[in-house]
Amino acid sequence: MERRNFLRGAVFGTSAAAFGGTLMHGAAYAAPAQNGAGPYGGLLAADANGIMLPSGFTSRVIARSGQTVPGTSYTWHSAPDGGACFADGTGWIYVSNSEISSTGGASAVRFSSSGTVTGAYRILSNTNRNCAGGATPWNTWLSCEEVSRGYVYETDPWGVKPAVRRDAMGRFNHEAAAADPVRKVIYLTEDESDGCFYRFVPTTWGDLSSGTLQVLKAGTGTSGPFTWVNVPDPDGSPTSTRDQVSGAKIFNGGEGCHYANDTVWFTTKGDNRVWQLDLLNSTYELAYDDSLVTNGTAPLTGVDNVTGSSSGDLFVAEDGGTMEICVITPDDIIAPFLRITGQSSSEICGPAFSPDGKRLYFSSQRGTSGSSSGGITYEVTGPFRTTA
Template sequence: MERRTFLRGAVIGSSAAAFGGTLMRGAAYAAPAQPGTGPYGALGAADANGIQLPAGFTSRVIARSGQNVGSTTYKWHSAPDGGACFADGAGWIYVSNSEISPGGGASAVRFSSAGAILGAYRILGDTRSNCAGGKTPWNTWLSCEEVTRGYVYETDPYGVNAAVQRPAMGQFKHEAAAADPVRKAIYLTEDETDGCFYRFLPTTWGNLSAGTLQVLKAGTATSGSFTWANVPDRDGSPTTTRSQVSGAKKFNGGEGCHYANDTVWFTTKGDNRVWQLNVAANTYELAYDDSLVPGGAAPLTGVDNVTGSSYGDLYIAEDGGNMEICVITPDDVVAPFLRITGQSSSEITGPAFSPAGNRLYFSSQRGTSGSSSAGITYEVTGPFRV
C-alpha cells in the first residue's frame, strides 16, 4: 500500500494533518529526503508582495506589525512567530505568537467563510519571547516561552477564556508543542544546543494542570530505538531539566514539532535536520539532513517551524536560508514551495493551513527592514493537495 493512501485513511480529525514517513514502510530505514521536483512545479517571478509562488497560487498581506489588522482597530504585534488555525463556525481563526520580551504573548485574526477579516484581538499578553507552540485537540493554543526556565501558556483562540500558565509542563527554553491524542501526550522541543525532546502526560487528558514530564532517552546515532524517563524536577532549578536524566538524547537547537498518525517530526536548527519518531514503535530516524544532500545543493536550510497538510506533505519554514517554505512529500522529495524576496534579514514563521486546507498562513518575522517591529503576516491561496 502507498504510504500516502495509508495515511489519508488514518487522519484523526481536521487538526491531525498527515505526513507520511519512511518509518511507515516497515522496519528498514530509508534514506532521508532528497531534492527533486516539487508537486507544484517551479517558482514563478515575485508577485506584488515579493513572494515567488508556483503557478495557480496567489498571496495577500493579512497584517503588519504596529498597523491595524484589516478594517479593525487592533494593531498587530511585533515579531510574529508560531501559529495555528482553528475552525470557527463556517470560518476560521489564525493565531500568532509574538517573540518579543518583555511584552510578548499572542494574537488572533478571525476570518469569514469567504476569507474576509472579521476581527482581531489579543489572547495572551505580558509574557516573554513567545516563539512557537502547538494546537490541542480541545482547540486551545499552547504558546511557549523561548527563555531560560520559560513556561507554556494555554490560551483561548476564541478570546473568551483567560490564558493559563501551565508549570506542570516544565520550565525550560520551550519552542514547540504537538499533541498526540492516541497516547494522550504533548511533545515538546527545547531550543538549546544540547536540548532534549520531551513529552508531557496529563493526569487527565484535556487538563494540563497536572501530569508527568518525561525526556527521550537514546544513543548518539541518528537512528535507533528510544525510551522515556521521568524528569525529577520539572522547574529546572537548580539543575536544568535537560541535565537531570542520564542518557537523555541531546538535540542541537530544537524548533518546530508536528504530530500525525503515530509519527512526530521535529526540526533542529543547529544541524539542519528533520527528525522523525515512530511513537508507536519507539524508533527514530532522520527525515532530512542537509549534509546528506549530494553536491551541497540542499534546498532546505535554516529549518524552523513545521506543519503538515491533509494530503501528507510536510511544510518547513526557513529561518534565514533562502527565505523559503519547503515541502517534503510522502515520496521523500524536498523542494521549495515559496520564496520571500527582499527580506534576507528576516525569517519565516508560523505556517498553518486553514481547516479546508486551501489557504496557508505564515509570517516574515522582521519584514523588509530586519526589525521585529516590521513583521508581516501573509496568506497564500491556491490548489493545495488535499
Template sequence: MERRTFLRATVAGAGAVAFSGGLWQNAALAAPAQNAAGPYGPLQAADANGIQLPAGFTSRVVARSRQTVPGTSYTWHDAPDGGACFADGTGWIYVSNSEVGGGAGGASALRFDSGGNVTSAYRLLGGTNTNCAGGATPWNTWLSCEEVSNGQVWETYPFGGTAVARPAMGRFTHEAAAADPVRKVIYMTEDKSDGRFYRFVPSTWGDLSSGTLQVLVAGSATSGSFSWANVPDPDGSPTATRYQVPGAKVFNGGEGCYYADDTVWFTTKGDNRVWQLDLAGGTYELAYDDNLVNPGPAPLTGVDNVTGSSFGDLYVAEDGGNMEICVITPDDTISVFLRINGQSGSEITGPAFNPAGDRLYFSSQRGTSGSSSGGITYCVTGPFRT
C-alpha cells in the first residue's frame, strides 16, 4: 500500500491550536496498523481514579457533570463529548461539547494557567441539540457539531464572542470536523450507518458563513483514488445530503476526524475502522481495521474520537470496547495507552493535548453512573513523546 511521510514541526505562538497537526515526524506509515508493545510500556494497576496507565503517567479529575468546577462558580455540563485545546498566553483552554438533546446541549470551556490549574470555566454555547464532536480552526474558534438529522455546525469563540450557526456547512447528522489550512477546507464526518465524508470550501478562508459543501466520491473498495463533488442542496431537504450525489462513498458511522500534514484520518464505528486520506496524492486506505489485526485480538473496538500528538502518534478513544484510548504510532503499530475500569456504561470522548503536549484531556461521558449526569473530565500528565 501507499506509505505516508510526516513532517515534524514545532507549535509556536499564543494562537497555536494544539489539535491542528503540522506536527509529524519523518516516518513511514504502512496501513493497516498491527499489534505491538506500546511505546510507554505495559499498563500498571488502576490508580485512585480507576485508570490504568503506563509507568510515569498520572491522572486527575478536572470537572464532573452537575458539579461546580473546583476553583470556579461554574457547573460543568452533562455528557461531555468532543473537545480541543487552544493556546492562551502561558496557559491554555480546553473546550468540551455536551451531547444532550432537547435543546439542552452546547459547549463549555475550562481555562488553565501555565501550571495546569483551572482559573475559570464558562459557557460557549447553549440551547442546541446533541453536540457530539467538532473541531478547532486555525483562527481559534471551536466548531461544535449537532448529531441530529438536520444538525448544524455552530462556530463558538473560546476567547469571547457569541456562537453562530453555519448552515452553509450542511444540515445533516454532524459528528466531527477538522481544518486543513493548506487546502483551506474543513472536513466533516456524518454519524449514520450509510453516512458520507464531506468537506466545506469557504468562499473566504476564515469565514464560514458561505461556501461550497462537497462529498467524497470513490469506489466501494477499502483503498483507491477519490475525488470531490458538490452537494447540490446543503440544507438536506427534502433529500438528505448523503443521497444527493451518485457515487458518494458510504462510510459506516463516521466519528472522529483529525488533520495533519496532507493527511486526514477519520473513524467509522460501524466497522471499527480508521481511514486515512492522502490529500496530496488523492488516494485513501485503511489505517486500522479490527478484522485485519493479525495476530489478534484487536485492541481497538468501538472507535470514536481521535487526536494526534506532536510526535506523530494517533490517539483513538473507544465508545464501549474496554473503555480504552489506543495509540497508533507512525511506524504503524497499535497498542493500549490507557484503560478506565468500572465504567462499562460509558464511553471515552474529547481527547486533546495541551499546547506543550505533556497533558492529555478527555472525558468519560457517563462516568460510573452510566447516565449523562455522571460525566467526568480527566487530565493525564506524563512523559508523552514529543
C-alpha cells in the first residue's frame, strides 16, 4: 500500500505545479521513502553546462552573478538562493533571493510565452542574507532573512510596488515560507539546530500586516499528533521565539517548505530529513530520512529547498551532497533527477516550476568558483510528467 493517498491540483495563483497528499489513516506510520528507479530513468553524461539529466531533458543558463542577464541590461545578483515562479499573462516571472549579508534582497527575470527572457530587475534591496521564502496566493514573494531576529519582506514580483517588512510574522532565523489558502495561514521554517516550525495566522487573509505567530508543539518522536500554540512575543527579544513555548518541537536546521492539498512538507538539514504534516488530522511523520534508507546508499543528503509538481512528485535540492535535485514519488521512491558536476563547493537553491509545469528553474549558489560571486541560475526543459 502506498504511504500517501495523493490528491492532485494546481498550486494557488502562482504556479501550475502542485504536490499534494494526505497520510494513510491508521495507528501505524509507514517507513520513509526508499531508493528505487526514478520515473525519468538514469542520468546521462553531463551536458555543455555540466548538468547530468535524464533522456529528453535539456538545460540552459539563464543568468550568472555579476554579469548582465542575456537580453537585458540588468546585472544578476550574487549568491542566488530561494525562488518561485509567477504567471505573467502568457509568460511568467522567476524571482530569486540573494543570500548576501547587508545588501541581500531579491531580483526577477521575466519570460515571454516562448521562454525568451524579456527583462530582469530588482524587487528588494538592502536586506540581510535573503535565503528562502515563498509565494502567496495573491501573487507576492515572501523573502526571508536568514539571520538572528531576521524579518520577512513581502515583495512585488513585477517590481512596481515597494517591498514591505512584515514584523508580525516574527523575528527569528527565517528560511522558507509556504502559504495554505485552506487554513489561511503561512508556514515558516527556522534555520537553527534547535529551531522550531511555525505558522502565521493573519488577522485578514491577504494582509500580512497583523496576525498571530504560532509554534508547533509535539512529542520528541518522529511521528505523532501535534498542536499549535501562540508565541507570546514574536519580536524574539529578549527571549528567542523558539524558547518561549514549553513543549515546542525542536527541528534540526529547518530549510525548504512546500504546501499542497492539506499537507505541508519541510526539510531539516541537520539530520537530512523531509517531514510531512497531515493538516486534516494534525499528525506528523517522516517522508524521508537518509539514515533510514535500507537498500543501498541514500541518494539525498544536505537536504535544502523543496518544490512539487502536478504529478505528485516532490523535488528536493541538495546543499552539498552530490549536488543533485532528487525526486520523491507518490509511491515513496527516491531517485536523482539531475546532478551538477564540477561545482562541489556550491549548493542547489530555488527550484521552481514555470506555470505550465514544463520548465524547472534553480540556481547553483556559488557555481564553479565556490564563491558567492560565481552563482549560476539555470532552466531545465523536458517531459516532466503530469500524472504519477
